[in-house]
Amino acid sequence: MDSMTKGMTPIVQAVSGWVKGFILVFGIYLVLYGHLTPGGGFGGGVVIAMAFVLLVLAHGKEEGLRRLPMGVAAELDSVGALMFLIIALLGMFAGLGGSFFTNFIAKAYPGEPYSLLSAGIIPLANIAIALKVASSLFVIFMMLVLMRVVYTEPGKDS
Amino acid sequence: MHYALCLALFLVGLYGVMVKRNLIKIVISLVILESAVNMFIIMIGYRKDGIAPIMSKMMDPEVFASRSVDPIPQALVLTAIVIGLGVTAMTVALAMRLYEKYGTYDIKEIRNLKG
Amino acid sequence: MLELMGLLLIFMIIAAIVAIETRDLLAAVISVTAVGFGSVIAFFYMRAPDVAIVPIVVEVLILVILIRATLRVGLKTFVGNRDFFGMMVTIAMLLVIFLAGIRVFNDLPAFGEPVMAKMMDAPSRIYLANGLNDTGAANIVTAVLLDYRAYDTLGEATVLFTSIIGAIAIIRKKARKKPSEPEVEEWTV
Incomplete structure (x- = not known):
């Protein structure tokens, strides 16, 4: 348990310092180009969460919590869910005769196929899904790391 | 043949869930079950010598539609894997809470301690 | 080339048996990750790169979580299964399930032919033919996930949210804050 809370050797810390930025950028690339190449919100979000998990594993939980505090992660989780819902509801009220989850942007501005700015709401x-997945996986990982399991014999005071 | 092997993988996981006494072993069996089910759903949509359901500029749409693998199972499994991680984390948390209360991962012993 | 897939599945079965039957918990956890990575290779083989990206990372996270639960000072080890009679009944039942399952597969088309090829009006065909024109997304899986069947995705996001809330409810010690206590940002558990 202690090895997880204090961080690893300086070699691991130095290498993870180099690598974590690349992992984060790769995750963001997967999310932004999700409608053109393999990837998308789920895959990209998991990779982004992994960058922070690497930080926690290599530098200890204090460093991880300094970069992304639990409260902020929990709020990002809610922001992702709300953003997804608002996108869905906008399709209903965008005035294009749409229903829930109408791709209203693609109907108004179709965009060039195979380019980054295409596919409307997708x-x-x-981005909303990636926010949601990344922050909720980080929250649950941190909860499991912070959880302190101590067995107290029955009869003794806890 | 391939479907039968996938079913065998599923049954190995089911065996672990039903027979094992260690809570961590039960969680591990659940993870195996989950990957067997995901595998089976993807296998249903596989087309021999097919191509991935991602279009490119060079490809003729008609050829693409006749050669691509089925995209719907992939979309379903994509979400199921992430949810499986959440469920696994929940079961691990439950096992750790039980350890905290009873001091063991052995479910037989837990049952003897408290009904 | 289909034999490769069979070999991969046999590898996964062996890894699963090792994971379940080994005495060492750490070895069991590592073997279950081997099952997961086998499924990653299988997803790549079955032309599902979208799906294959996710379990690469998810398996590592499961490994970390399970090692977190396994490494513990003074963890008592014990061997043996549940009682013998129950085990025999279990194995007989699994055999019955296996034989019944084999018969079900007779109704499915052989491996290598998708089910959608048998149905003229399968939704997959419509998505593949019109996906780019309808949504503008070249990746048809994303088009299905976030446009055609986005309602499903909303439901799945809700399930993820619920499972996280369930885990946090199990983990945190203090059930409820009393009104008299001061408001503090408390994430310690």
Whole structure:
């Protein structure tokens, strides 16, 4: 348990310092190009969460919590869910005769196929899903790391 | 043949859930069950010598539609894997709470300690 | 080339048996990750790169979580299964399930032919034919996930949210804050 809370050797810390930025950028790339190449909100979000998990494993939980505090992660989780829902509801009220989850942007501005700015709501929804997945996985990982399991014999005071 | 092997993997996981006494072993069996089910759903949509359901500029749409693998199972499994991680984390948390209360991962002993 | 897939599945079965039957918990956890990575290779083989990206990372996270639960000072080890009679009944039941399952597969098309090829009006065909024109997304899986069947995705996001809330409810010690206590940002558990 102690090895997880204090961080690892300086070699691991130095290497993870180099690598974590690349992992984060790769995750963001997966999210933004999710409608053109393999990837998307789920895959990208998991990779982004992994960058922070690497930080926690290498530098200890204090460093991880300094970069992304638990409260902020929990709020980002809610922001992702709300953003997804608002995108869905906007399709209903955008005045294009749409229903829930109408791709209203693609109907108004179709955009060039195979380019980044195309496919209407899909990139936005990808970003929302990625926020949600990344922050909720980080929260649950941190909860499990912070959880302190001590067995107290029955009869003794806890 | 392939479907039968996938079913065998599923049954190995089911065996672990039903027979093992260690809570961590039960969680491990649940993870195996989950990957067997995901595998089976993807296998249903596989087309021999197919191509991934991602279009490119060079490809003729008609050829693409006739050669691509099924995209719907992939979309379903994509979400199921992430949810499986959440469920696994929940079961691990439950096992650790039980350890905290009873001091053991052995479910037989837990049952003897408290009904 | 289909034999490769069979070999991969046999590898996964062996890894699963090792994971379940080994005495060492750490070895069991590592073997279950081997099952997961086997499924990653299988997803790549079955032309599902979208899906394959996710379990690469998810398996590592499961490994970390399970090692977190396994490494513990003074963890008592014990061997043996539940009682013998129950085990025999279990194995007989699994055999019955296996034989019944084999018969079900007779109704499915052989491996290598998708089910959608048998149905003329399967939704997958419509998505594949019109996906790019309808949504503008070249990745048809994303088009299905976030446009055609986005309602499903909303439901799945809700399930993820619920499972996280369930885990946090199990983990945190203090059930409820009393009104008299001061408001503090408390994430310690």
